[in-house]
Amino acid sequence: MSSILPPSTRVWWNQPLDRVEGTWIAIALIWCLAMFFMMPYWHIFGKQNLSNEAYRITAEAYSKKTQEMVDKFTVRTETELKVPVVRPPAGSDVYMIARLWQWWPILELEKGQAYRLHLSSMDYMHSFSLQPENLNIQVVPGYEGVYTITPTRAGKYSVVCNEFCGIGHHTMVSNLYVVEKGQGGAGDDSGKDNGEHKNERGEK
Ligand SMILES: [Cu+2]
Secondary structure (H helix, E strand, O other), rough: OOOOOOOOOOOHOOOOHHHHHHHHHHHHHHHHHHHHHHHHHHHHOOOOOOOOEEEEEOHHHHHHHHHHHHHHHHHEOOOOOHHHHHHHOOOOOEEEEEOOOOOEEEEEEOOOEEEEEEEEEOOEEEEEEOOOEEEEEOOOOOOEEEEEEEEOOEEEEEEEEOOOOOHHHHHHHHEEEEEOOOOOOOOOOOOOOOOOOOOOOOOO
């Protein structure tokens, strides 16, 4: 029978279940349940399903909060786009914006300190993927996700968007720094325009 044609018997749901059909329903059900219970399992024993809080927020309100943190704690800028590198106090709330096609700003965190990482999108769905940790967080417009994180290893991490978000998706990459206590700060680099911070669009 083709699905284009109407069923030959109108009351099809009273017909006995075919063995093959029943088997496939059972397989699908068992697999669904396996996947369902993997979620709490990964939460407890893995790193991918983090505890989170989520709040409704507008893009404007979220970008304002992020801007405030950037204005206070920028230590340098990076790349020709002058993306601010922000070093907020240990244990504080830190903010990152996801948007087409950029992460903003770059965070510099201290090893061994717990931070409340806030993530929100200005436009579409993005996803915060921290490499090489393989930590994945969905970033949703209209919501502010808050995750308590404690970096355990110093170094330079990559932040990659792993939710396909359009033509520039592959360029939506950034960094996140974790430094030992007392290190980092206004180290290297390109920008050297401290005290003259630009807003998120790169304007003054
Ligand atoms: Cu993206």
